[in-house]
Amino acid sequence: MMPEMADAFLAIPALAHVRFGEWDLILTLPEPPQPMMASRATWRYATTMALLARGNRAGAERERRDFDELREKIPADASWGQNKARSVLEMASAILSARLAGAPKRSREALGARRQLAGQLRS
Secondary structure, rough: OOHHHHHHHHHHHHHHHHHOOOOOHHOOOOOOOOOOHHHHHHHHHHHHHHHHHOHHHHHHHHHHHHHHHHHHOOOOOEEEEEEHHHHHHHHHHHHHHHHHHHHOOOHHHHHHHOOOHHHHOOO
16 A cells, blocks of 8 residues: 555544644654655644643744645645545644634734634635
């Protein structure tokens, strides 16, 4: 089996850990192997969320930059189940924008990011 066929499935545990707020566990997860681009991006998404939840904003912003760089490298035709991997990761990017903007004294930025996310959910 080619690695890209399993890529999205290998990302599921990291997403489950985010869903249940298992921040300390997320921070111990090893980075997925090189050919698993979507799983690696999802790992960076989960790590960004965990760092933010633990109050490490600078670390979260670094991980976010790495997430975005990796997300841009994923081929446009890469699939994620019935979806395109880039579309799924664009949604993750919007979530990160809203979360990072949700810090104190950034409420206008957070509101704009959440409105953008809501628009993506509707389309």
